[in-house]
Amino acid sequence: MITFENVDVIYPNGFKGLDDVNVEIARGEFVAIIGLSGAGKSTLIRAVNGLVPYTGGTLTVGETVVDPKNKSKLRRLRSKVGMIFQQFNNVGRISVLNNVLIGRSAVTPTWRSLIGWYGAEDKEVAFQSLERVGIVDKAYNRASALSGGQQQRVAIARVLAQDPEVILADEPVASLDPPTARKVLGDLRRIQQDLGITCIVNMHHLDLARDYADRIIGMRAGRVVFDGPTEEATDTVIEDVYQRSLTAEDIATADFPVSLEDLPAEAVAGVVAGEPDRKP
Amino acid sequence: MTAVAERTSAEAGPARVTRPEPPTPPLVNYLGLVVVAVAAFAFFWWTRDDTSVLYLPLGVTTLWAPQWPLIGFLVMLAVLALCWFTRTGVMAAFGALTVVIFSYWAGSNIHFIDRIVEVPGRLTAGNTREQLIGYFNPDWSYLLFSNVAGTSRPIWGEWLITLCMAVVATIIGCFIGLLLAMLASPVSSFSKTSSQTVKAINSVVRSIPDVGWALLFAAFIGGTAYGLGALAAVLALMMFNIGIVAKLLGESIDAVDPGPLEAADAAGANLLQRDRVAVLPAVMPSFVSYSLYVFELNIRASAALGVVGVAGIGGELSRQIRRMSQGYENVGAILWALVIVVLLVDLLSMWVRRKLL
Numbered sequence: 001m002i003t004f005e006n007v008d009v010i011y012p013n014g015f016k017g018l019d020d021v022n023v024e025i026a027r028g029e030f031v032a033i034i035g036l037s038g039a040g041k042s043t044l045i046r047a048v049n050g051l052v053p054y055t056g057g058t059l060t061v062g063e064t065v066v067d068p069k070n071k072s073k074l075r076r077l078r079s080k081v082g083m084i085f086q087q088f089n090n091v092g093r094i095s096v097l098n099n100v101l102i103g104r105s106a107v108t109p110t111w112r113s114l115i116g117w118y119g120a121e122d123k124e125v126a127f128q129s130l131e132r133v134g135i136v137d138k139a140y141n142r143a144s145a146l147s148g149g150q151q152q153r154v155a156i157a158r159v160l161a162q163d164p165e166v167i168l169a170d171e172p173v174a175s176l177d178p179p180t181a182r183k184v185l186g187d188l189r190r191i192q193q194d195l196g197i198t199c200i201v202n203m204h205h206l207d208l209a210r211d212y213a214d215r216i217i218g219m220r221a222g223r224v225v226f227d228g229p230t231e232e233a234t235d236t237v238i239e240d241v242y243q244r245s246l247t248a249e250d251i252a253t254a255d256f257p258v259s260l261e262d263l264p265a266e267a268v269a270g271v272v273a274g275e276p277d278r279k280p
Numbered sequence: 281m282t283a284v285a286e287r288t289s290a291e292a293g294p295a296r297v298t299r300p301e302p303p304t305p306p307l308v309n310y311l312g313l314v315v316v317a318v319a320a321f322a323f324f325w326w327t328r329d330d331t332s333v334l335y336l337p338l339g340v341t342t343l344w345a346p347q348w349p350l351i352g353f354l355v356m357l358a359v360l361a362l363c364w365f366t367r368t369g370v371m372a373a374f375g376a377l378t379v380v381i382f383s384y385w386a387g388s389n390i391h392f393i394d395r396i397v398e399v400p401g402r403l404t405a406g407n408t409r410e411q412l413i414g415y416f417n418p419d420w421s422y423l424l425f426s427n428v429a430g431t432s433r434p435i436w437g438e439w440l441i442t443l444c445m446a447v448v449a450t451i452i453g454c455f456i457g458l459l460l461a462m463l464a465s466p467v468s469s470f471s472k473t474s475s476q477t478v479k480a481i482n483s484v485v486r487s488i489p490d491v492g493w494a495l496l497f498a499a500f501i502g503g504t505a506y507g508l509g510a511l512a513a514v515l516a517l518m519m520f521n522i523g524i525v526a527k528l529l530g531e532s533i534d535a536v537d538p539g540p541l542e543a544a545d546a547a548g549a550n551l552l553q554r555d556r557v558a559v560l561p562a563v564m565p566s567f568v569s570y571s572l573y574v575f576e577l578n579i580r581a582s583a584a585l586g587v588v589g590v591a592g593i594g595g596e597l598s599r600q601i602r603r604m605s606q607g608y609e610n611v612g613a614i615l616w617a618l619v620i621v622v623l624l625v626d627l628l629s630m631w632v633r634r635k636l637l
Contacts, residue, residue, distance in 0.1 A: 049546055051542065051545065051546060075548045075549075075550060076548070077548075078545070078546055078547065078548035079547070079548035081546075082546070082547070083543070083546035083547075085539060085542070085543060087539050088539075089539035089540050089542060089543035090540065090543070091540045091557065091558055091561050091562065092562075093561040093562065093564065093565075094557075094561045098557070101557075102543065102544055102547055102549065102557050102558070103547050105544065105547050105548060105549030105550070105553045105554075105557065106547065106548030106549065108553075110550060110552050110553055113549075113552070113553040113556050113557060114552060114553075114556050116556075155543070158543070158547065159547075162547055162548070168546075
């Protein structure tokens with residue numbers, strides 16, 4: 001479904017975001033990408049829908065080769081590739097329904113979008129998407145009036161309204177509290193399985209990745225350093241990905257935030273004595 | 281003693297804590313600033329064009345100095361001394377010194393102090409005194425019941441025309457301004473080139489003042505107060521509004537949260553759809569707020585535009601001012617009414633803004 005062949009991303013400032021990435025993701029797979037900040041997780045995800053243009057190799061989604069230079073081709077590709085963000089990225093001032101209808105942009109004539117008069121079919125799709133994530137009763141509320149978990153569900157509904165073949169999720173639950181994070185991720189997993197959508201998700205929390213993903217890809221410095229089914233992603237393997245031993249924060253979600261007792265003694269002493277946590 | 285101080289003294293007891301001192305700025309830099317002040321003093325002395333001197337008999341000798349440059353120099357030194365004792369940073373002290381130097385330079389070139397001391401004398405004698413008396417005894421019957429000289433149109437009708445001019449200009453100007461703001465911001469525009477081009481056009485539109493536009497349009501389409509005058513005024517106000525709205529709203533669009541834009545992009549929306557669904561809702565409150573502000577400005581500006589012979593109450597105002605020694609009560613009535621109308625519009629727009637946001 002999605003094929004990376006020797007894909008490089010070099011940012012305009014010379015930073016190498018992806019370095020010779022070779023990955024093949026099958027239709028209907030749920031893949032979690034793990035790695036430290038700056039390892040290239042977001043770059044990998046954003047290369048798929050062209051939000052970050054790749055600079056070398058070949059990237060194929062379905063039958064189409066992603067071409068970052070061809071704007072209209074890119075729009076056609078994006079209409080089938082939905083994306084979910086850490087900060088939800090809903091438009092706060094308009095209704096939940098209108099937010100979901102943004103997902104219909106690619107199939108709605110521009111004049112309809114401009115005057116805000118969507119067709120009955122588009123509305124029907126939007127309502128079905130809202131039903132799927134279970135917040136159809138909030139359809140006419142302002143998006144900004146919703147809680148974090150509900151806002152992320154609106155974002156998922158917006159993506160579902162695209163009738164996507166692929167869903168990209170960039171840290172989808174990092175802004176949510178742990179129980180909500182599990183619920184939202186569980187919803188995403190269920191919908192993905194129901195509709196047979198290929199799903200690539202960036203994660204910070206190992207236990208979430210292990211509980212929900214079919215397959216885990218570990219990244220370090222723009223390279224794929226681990227790629228295998230979830231069972232094979234043992235602590236030793238992950239420690240190799242992170243290049244350090246795992247800490248409580250890496251694994252914990254249910255008992256996050258970490259209490260003072262979980263921290264090493266010297267760190268606690270520093271906090272109590274009021275030492276600055278940053279060097280001037 | 282405050283609660284915080286009591287608490288700390290109770291806990292800390294008699295033990296003294298050493299607190300950090302504010303850093304002293306280097307003396308040599310301040311001496312440099314004194315040199316700058318001396319140089320400015322020398323320049324002002326060299327270029328002075330008045331002959332007033334300070335004459336100071338000190339017993340052993342008499343000291344005399346050009347009055348204004350010396351006073352300016354003393355002010356500069358006083359500012360530097362104040363900055364030194366409050367341990368102000370050198371750059372801030374330099375800034376304060378610069379303000380003094382520039383205000384002296386600018387004020388002395390237009391003889392500001394020399395002229396302003398004459399004002400009290402003028403206020404109590406002659407024509408100025410009559411004017412002031414007229415302004416404070418407005419002739420309300422003129423405002424409510426007379427007609428514009430030589431016509432059958434009542435004066436209060438001119439107010440209606442002013443209001444209508446402001447409404448038309450605001451509505452058309454703000455919508456064009458919205459479009460230009462969208463085109464001017466790199467966030468919502470087609471490309472960097474189109475954004476730069478529209479920004480340049482906006483700067484040109486903004487650089488011509490409202491009275492300038494009114495003069496231009498009055499010259500193009502005829503500037504009599506009857507008939508075409510209203511059109512010239514509306515067009516002038518429109519250009520004025522386009523400039524303001526395009527500038528302010530363009531900056532609001534620049535600062536819009538990029539997240540929803542990215543989401544719209546990722547959903548496959550084209551540029552127009554993205555601007556409509558993600559940019560417009562985000563800047564709508566600013567747009568309404570700027571439009572109401574622009575409406576207030578239009579009421580005010582239409583009074584000034586009367587000077588170039590356009591319609592509305594501004595035209596009547598300038599006709600009455602031109603009557604010289606006869607119209608002061610009438611001018612007073614118009615000016616007071618203008619204050620009241622502007623205040624009312626202000627209150628109204630504040631109320632609408634509160635309801636909308």
